[in-house]
Every structure is written in C-alpha cells, then in structure tokens.
Amino acid sequence: MQGFPGAMPDAGQLQSTLIAIERACSSIQMHMNPAEAEKIIISLRQSTMPYHTCRFILENSKMPNARFQAAGAIGDAAIREWGMLTDEDKKGLILFCLHYTMEHASAANAYVQLKVSAVAAQLVKRGWFDFVEAEKINILLEVKQAILGIHGSDVQFAGINFLESLVSEFSPGTSTAMGLPKDFHDQCHLSMELNYLKEFYCWAQSAAANAVDRIVGGYASASEEKVCSKALHFMFQILNWNFQKSSSALDYSNNKSNLASSGIRHDVVQLRKFERSLVEPGPLWHDALLSSGHTLWLLNFYATLRQKNSSDVLWFDFPLAVSARQLILQLCSLTGTIFPSDNGEMHIKHLIQILSAIIDWVEPPNIVPGTLRSGRSESEMVDGFHALLSMATLTSTMLFDNLLRSLRPFGTIHLLSALTCEVVQAHASKNDDEQTWTSEGLDILLEIWTVLLGRTGNEKKLSAESIASASNLFNTVVESHLKAAAESAFEDDSDADYFHVSVSKRDETLYAYALIARASIETTATFLTKLFTERFALLSQHNERWDPTQTLEELYWLLLITGHVLTDPGEGETVLVPEAIQDGFAGVSDELQHPVVVLSWSIINFARQSLDPEMRKMYFSPRLMEAIIWFLARWVDTYLMPIDATKGHLGTSGHDEEQQQDSQPSKRFLLSFAGQNQGQIILDIIVRISTSTLTSYPGENELQAFTCRKLLVALVRRRHVCLHLVALESWRDLARAFANERSLFSMNSRLQRSLAETLVSAASSYKDLEISNQYVRDLMGPMTAHLVDISNRNDLKAVAQHADAMYMVSCLLERLRGASRATQPRTQKSIFEMGYAVMSALLTLLELYKNQSTVVYLILKFAVDFVEGELAFLNAKETSILVNFCLRLLQIYSSNNIGKISLSLSTSLQSEAQAEKYKDLRALLQLLTNICSKDLVDFSSDSNEVGSTDIAEVIYVGLHIVTPLISLELLKYPKLSCDYFALVSHLLEVYPEKVAQLNKESFAHIIRTLDFGFQHQDADIVDKCLRAVNALASYQYKEKTAGKEGLGANAMSSEESNGEFQESILRYFLRLLLQLLLFHDFRMELAGSAADALLPLLLCEQDMYQRLVQEFLDKQSNPAIKTRLASAFSALTSTNQLSSSLDRPNRFKFRKNLQIFLTETSGITSII
C-alpha cells in the first residue's frame, strides 16, 4: 500500500517479531510469566514507526490475540507520532484499517475487527481538523457504499460497526482522551453533529429498510437479520447523542401560552432515573425522523414481527426485537424544536401514534403478569412502561390522561392504575420469589406516578375518573401491603427483610404511594383512619392469650404510610402542609370533622397509650415505638403550630388566582387544630412520650436514636415552638433528669451527646439573654463540676483506669461535646464558661488517660467542637486562654505519642490501633483548621486590641507539634491527607512569611510531605500541593526582587542524607514539576494550577530551568522529536508577550502557553 509510514523491515525481522508477539500472547492467555509477555507487547506498542510490522502481523498472524495487539499498537503509535506523519501516511493508515475490517468482515473473532475499526475511528478523529473536507468525504463515501449493501451483508455489518466506533469516539463520554484538551473534543462533537450525524442515520435507516422487507417476507438470511438489528442499534446510539445545537435554537417564551393549552411540556430537561435521556435533535432532523413516516414504518415493522413470532416466548429478547424496541423508546422521548410550533399538534399526534403501538405490550393489565409467570420475558412490558414514563415526562398530567382516549373508552391514567394494581399485588405476594420483574416494573410505574403527581398547580389537575382510579389503586396498595406485613410479622428483623431493601429505597416507594393517596385525599384520609382505628380497637379488646404481633406489624406499616401521606420529608427546608391536603376538603365545615384532623388525633391518642406502663409492656414494642417517634417527628414539623398560622395565609408557590379562596375554612382548620392551645397539650404529650422512650426502653439504641436525633430535634427546631416547650413542666423534668439523675447515664454515650445538644439548643428561645445562659448553666453545671471533681480526686491515679470511671468520664465528655455543638450567639457566654471550667481538668485527664485511646479521642473532639463553636465570638483575652489550652493539649498529646510503637498479637487489633491514631490526628488537624478560621471570621467586638494572639504564630507552633506525628504511612488515609494538605496549602498561601521562621526539621518535614503529595493519586491533593508550591515560590520570588532574604537558609536544606534534596528546595520542585509534566500521564484538569506553580519557580531559577531544558533535549535521540520539543519549550516561555511578573494577566498568559505546550508534547515524551 502506498503511503505507509516508516521504513520497511526485512522479511526475517518481520517474521521474528510476529513469532515473539504470538508467543507473548499465548503465554498471557495461559498465565505463564505474564509480566515478561506484557513487556514484549508494550515494547511493540512503544517502538517507533511499527506500522509495517503491525500490518504484517495483522495480515499474517493466525492468532487473533496477536492481531488484536497489533491493531492496538498501530493506534498507540500513530497517536503518539501524529506530528511526524505526513498527511499521506495518516490517510494510508486509516484506509488500511478500514479496508482490513471490510475484507475480513466475515472472519471469526469479531473482536479483532472491532478493535481495528476502533483504531480507524480514533485516527479519523485525531485528524478531523487536519484533513481537508474532500478527504474526509472520500473516506466516508467508501463506508456509505459498504453500508448500503453493495458488497454484501457482511461488509454492510463492518461498515455500520465502523460508524458506531466513530460516533462513540466523537461523543464526549466515550471518547479517548488522546492527550488533547477538552476544547478539541468539543469542536469534534459539534462538527460531527452539524455535518454528519443525520447522514449516518439515514444510511443506517436505508440499510435497515432493505433488510426489513426481506425479514418480513420471511426470506432473510441470518446475517441480514444481524445487519438489521445492528443498524437499528446504531440508530438508537445516534439518538442517544448529546445534541448541543438544538436547545438554543428557539426561544420558548413566545409560545408559553401554547404550552398551557396544548399540554406539551417544554421545560423538562431529562428523564429522571433509569439512565435514559430525552432526545432533542432540533429542527434539522424533522424530515428524517418525523415527516418521512419513519416512526410509523418502525412501529409497523415491530408489530408485524411480533405478530409473526407471538408464540415464541424467547423472541422478545432477540437482538432484533430489543434494538427495535429501544429505538421506539428513543423516538418516544423526542422533544424540543424538532416539532414545529403548531401548538403541540404534531407532537401529540406522534405520541398517540406510538402509544397505539405500545399499548399492545402492556394490555390487558391482568393478562400481562400472567403470561410472564408462564415464562415469557418481561422485557417488552418493561419497555412499555419506559415509553409511558417518557410520555408522562413530556406531557401535562391532563394531556397524558387524554392521549389514550382516542383509542380506548378510558384515559391513560386509568390504564396506569390498573397496571400498577397488578404489579403491586404480584410484588407483595411473596410466592413469586424469583421474579425480579415485579420490583423493576413497580419502580418504573411509581416513577411515572411521581412524575405525574409531583407537579405543582395546574399541570397536575386530574379528571374525576383519574381520581377514582388513584383512590382504587391506593386501596389495593394498602391492602396488599397490610397482608404482606401481617404475613411477615413473625420473621426475624434482619437485613434479609424483603420489604425494606434499604430505608431510602423504602421511603422512595412510600413517597410515590403517598402521592397517589394525596390525589384522592378526601377518600384516602378517611380510609386510613378507618384502618387505623380498627386495629387500635383490636388491641383494646385484648385478652391475655391473644398474640398481637400481626396487628402490631400492620400498625407499623400504617404509621409509615400515614406519615408519608400527611407530611413531606423536607430535609432541611421549612416544611409546609402538602398542597393537595391544603386544597382538598372543600366541603368540611367543622374542625373536628376534618379527616386529616381526625386521623392525626387518632394517632396521637394511640401514641399516648404508650405512657401507660401496662399498655407499654403489652403492645408498644420497640419497633412500633420507632414508627410512632418517626411519625411524630414528621408531624411536628408540619402541623404543630405552623409558622403561618398567625397570619392565616400560606405562602405557596405563587399561583395567585387560587389564593383568592384562601379563606377556605378547611385550610384554616389544618393550620389551627394544633395551634397555640391544643398545640401545647400535644407538645406535652410528645415530650412525655420521648422521656419514656429514653428511660423505659433500656438498651434500645435505635429507638432512642430516633428520639434524640429526630423527634427532640424537631421540637427545638422552631423558636416559637421552643418557647412553649421550655415552659412545660415535662420538659423541665427531662432537663432535670439529664442534669442530676443517674438514669440517663446508661444510655449510649453518643446519644447522650445528641440529647445534650438538643437540650442546650432550647435555651435560645428565651427572650432574656441572662435567662438563656442561666438555663445552660443549670443544665451543664453539674457535668463540669463532676468532671472537675474526678480530676481532683486524690486516689485518681488508682481509680481512673477502672472501667466505670472511664465510662463516666466518656459520658461527661460526650455531653460537653454536645453542648459545645449547640453553641449559639445567645448562649456563647455560658458555654465558654463551661469549657473554661474544665480546661485544666481535661489536661489532667489527657495525661492520665494517655493509654486509653477512646478517652483521648473524646477530649480532642471536644476541643475541636468547642473551638469551632466559640472562637468567632471571643475577645483577645479569652482567645489567648483558649489558644493556650489548645497548645497545651497538642503538646501533651504529642509528647505521649511521638515515637510510640504499639504492637499486638492480633492483626485486627493492630489495625484498630492504627485507625485510632488516624482519627486522633484528623481531630488535631481539624482543631488547627478551626483555629485558623479566627482570622477569617471574627465577631468579637475588640479584634484590634493590643496584645491579641497572633493566630498564624499559634498555627505554626501547632504544626511544629503535629507534623512529626504525621507519617507518610498515615497520609495514605484519604481523608487525613486531604485535611492535611488543605491545611498546609492554606497556611503557605496565607502566611508564607512564617515559613522562614520554622525550624529546619519541621520545614523539611513539610516539604517532604509535599513531595509525597505530588505522587498522590487524588487530583485534589496534587492540586493542593501545586498551590502550596506556587505560594512558596511566589513568596520567594517577591522577596528576592525586593532584595530580601526570603526563605533564607531553609531554602537550602541540602543536608538530607538520602540525597533527595541535594539542591535548593525550589530547584528540586522545578525538576519534579517538569518531570511530572513531561513524563507522567499528566491530568489536563491540573494544568491551570501546574502553570501557576511553574511560573514563579521558573522565574526564581532561570538558570536551572535552562539547564534542565537542555538536559531533557539532550536525552532525545530522535532528531524530529528533539526539534519539536525544543520549539515547544521555547514557545512556552516566549510567546504571548510573557513578562517576568506574577500579576494576574501574566499568570493567565502562562496558563495558556502551558496548555499549548502540553497538547504539543503529550504523547511524545511519555514513553521516553
């Protein structure tokens, strides 16, 4: 072949390479000395101009693996040597690959052909902007002819294969990086989309069309069928393209009015979940996809085949059927400007057309699961659900419902409801253990419901028929789940619990059910009340021998679903009464008759029964209590003294016309029934229930965690609720018990921390500052006093190590920690007093418990939280007290831990010990970082006062103490190293002048860790190191130009015995950075920070830089590479009018230069 690059080796050499490679491949396959074999293959990949050899192997080797490797080597070498190949060479390589795949289209071992085709695609892309248009067209014309079937179906297949590789090479997600910047890939992406994509689609379509006729006729060969399904799959792939051009093409603002009337939604961006996306190819595609009857053709084709193969249960999973369905789904997800602005008419027609076809896949609802049980694959049904999901996403709820009406006497929602009923029943009945399709199908169906009903305002209006269907569906859901709950009641509560794969998954399902329930809330609220009361009544007429377990489990499930129906989760947001519940119940005129009020009261009354010890013992199992507490926590957030109750107005998302009827009495009832008066009574009940779960359920950690972390937190969240709370006798009892009684000490100590936090948080509701602080003192005073007592005991040394003493100290520390976390401006003063009171006690205890890692950790964590909460508020004197305390803490910790080796017989205990050390160090770093923040955030009034502590000074002292503890071993823990490098880079950036003052050892240590950080896998950490080096070098450069000493002696730490730092630090980093850029697989996303670090280094060490460059150039033996490298180096420093300053514009120029440099050199040097 003409234009094949490189010199032609002689025949003997070719043959010997072939044999070597074949031998290597076979030994890899047989796992004999794979390292050696890999070396041989890599050497082929890295050799210069291996093209003739590779071609020889491709054409002559009998071993597919060897051919595969040869193809890969062509790709690698060509990308690497791209700059040195002539245009003729490049084209020759591409054509060779292309022809190879075509010629060998029918050969076995398709993966070799695939690889060759992928290499061709890669090379085409690499040269996309080098070739003139005519050359590209020439290449593609050949492919087109192949695809149209001139050379038979095997070549057709190979042609589609090549285009498939090409398209995936051009889509950002699947492209090969090739060491080129993102910009290049973006341009390729756009160029492909504008110029070729549609054409490719049409080629594939005509290839498919030819085959289809023969397939339908029944005289198609197997390979024709293969081509057809391949073509359909390729079309599917094209429609998966991330279209750029269309979204900006049309402004939707002018047809906003159409939107509402037609019901087609233009605002949706994506199909949520299930990894599918909407297809927005833009108006250019109109003729190809819509006006040419393409959709109808495809639908008919599928329907015909389906008819023909209806008796074959396996047919539904055949590639042809699968690709056809995938393409149909993709067409169903079409949206955007491909449709003309005709008020959605065409779009609606398109959807109805598809719906009329896919309806056969899912109808009639009760038959479908039946046939699945008899062995038919579920894939068609699932695809049908996916199509419905696309439609639901693209249309308003009303339009979605109406789509089916032209085909059936009922709406789409009715069908959806019937389908969901079937699937839910199948899912809940445990007989079908093996059938995973129920959960997959249910997921999609519920997602459709969530899409349809999760909207706001007009878009989710439902017809009466739909409301009835929803209500019907909800009844089915509840009944089947109650049945399943009752059946599963006696199972052990373990992870295998089939209902709750995980809590979040369960909550998602329940949320969808709740939306369905809210669609017909007027009937469902009453329905739930009825079910709940029935079961409650069952418990009340108890007799001794009756086993309540099943009823308890039913109640448990009812509480969960009711909680979801009545309230939204509202993580971190202000929770409002759900819109559907506010807007419903128009006819209700009496508060006590309001179904939601009735339902709420029935649950609260039920929960109150748990206060009776007799009842509690008999019926209120820990699990049931968990559900009650969970329910109450959510209910409190939504209904208890709602924020807008006083105004009688709810701020919902602005559709004002509806707000006119705001004075609707039913809405007022919802907001007032748990208002001030009733609210207090309810609040009191809830506090008493909480106290009883904390004291009467010993050891039930999960329940108590719910109480401390969910319910009590919800109670103190809003200030006006809190105001009533602190006035309650029951709350004061709880606080008193916490402060003075022993009983709560038996709770898990972590929960004691949460409890302390909640109790202290409540203090901020007092209007008077002094009362707030007094409340905290009363609460925490006994803790500090007790801790000080312990530390002052004469026999401390003897008793301290006892388990009970340690337990007590741990509990107290956790409580102090909880209180510090609750620090607020109003209580800051008393919390500081609390911390101040225990400072010396803590130092004593730290010394005493130096061998008890759990206590040490708690002390450190207390300091972290305390500093975080307090530091911003403190004046100079308090700051210095706190900072001194922290330094003492660091010193004691450090003196006890430096050089300590702990060993154990057991490896797991050993790794535990290592993990403990790591946790300690993280806490120390957090402490330092928190102290740092004083410089950034300072609320104290007298920050300028003379004698205030120099934070930078403190940090460096701290760093002196901490750095020796941080071994390179420990920096392998990702979180620790992240914290550490964040701190170091922050310090170097903000206070470089302090570096010079560090002693030699610490400085060298920091440098060594930076050196370590450069080799880190995590790009984030490398980035931080680059920033640190940038700061260091910039500082040095500025100092030097100002004629000062700068880093001084530290810069010359050449005494390292291992020769690592023979030269000055900056020179060392310069060399390191250049090596990183040239010889490692440098990540382009770091180019910016690398440029920032390199510029000052290079300015500081001009001579060194020149020498290094020369060194690199001298090492090059290949003159072509050498010249390219030399010009790249000179361009790096001379183009763009780079000056020798470190200001922003100059840095920016250098960033650009480096980017060009990297693009130019990447690949060339990586193998030298």
Added chain:
Amino acid sequence: MSDEEHHFESKADAGASKTYPQQAGAIRKNGYIVIKGRPCKVVEVSISKTGKHGHAKCHFVAIDIFNAKKLEDIVPSSHNCDVPHVNRTDYQLIDISEDGFVSLLTDNGNTKDDLRLPTDESLLTQIKDGFAEGKDLVVTVMSAMGEEQICALKDIGPKS
C-alpha cells in the same frame, strides 16, 4: 448535685473487683467486654431483634486482648455485661535477663521482675535492639483480670 449520684463504686483498692457491669446497649465498638471469662476488645457490634416486635439484642465480636483469639457473644441490649478494668502502666526498662524476663522500674522505686518478654517477634527485637543500643526505653504494660502483658514501647531518647 445530690450526694448519692455520680459516684462510682470502685474504691482505691482496686483488687476487689476486676470487672464492672455495664448495659450491653451502651458498649460500643472499641470498648472492652468480658466474654467467656476473658477480657476482650470489641471490634464489631450489630443489633438484631428477636422477631420483629421483640427486644433488641447486641451481637458482639471481640478479640481477646492477651491471646488475640476471636470471641462472640449475644446479649439482650438491656442486660448488663461485664466490662473488665483494663489498666495500662508505663515502666522504665532496667534490664533483660537471659531467661526471658524483664526487670522494670516502678513509680515508687521498686523493681518489678515477674514479666516475661513479649512473644511478638517485632516487639521483641525492638526491645532487645533498643536496649542493646543503650536507649532509654519505656514499656507499657497492659493488665486486666489478673493477667499482664507488655503491649507498647516508647523510646524516650538516649540516656543523657
């Protein structure tokens, strides 16, 4: 604070009790526990229920702190478990005798000669080598329920 609260039972004369009862639900990972009469460190706690509506049980996986054997126990979470008093004391190393015993200096100036060298290979060599180089070594001795073992070593610098 009332007087009877918050005082722990142990007196200064430790020997009386080697363990202390603590609610199973309050024992966390990394805490200590007695299983089958052996002092252990908890490496894993999992909670399960007897039947869905039963009470919680704690399942402990723990490692014997002296012989590193793995032990397991299941205890209702409201019941008490025995928690061993685990003491760690630092002593300065004075001498290593040829029969494998060490001689340690106690706080009050006496010597303690009843401890064997550890069996752990690496700790053993570190002690021996360090001692031979004349380093000042402090060893940490862990004791619980009447057993003792050297568990850590610290170099406090060459003798000055």
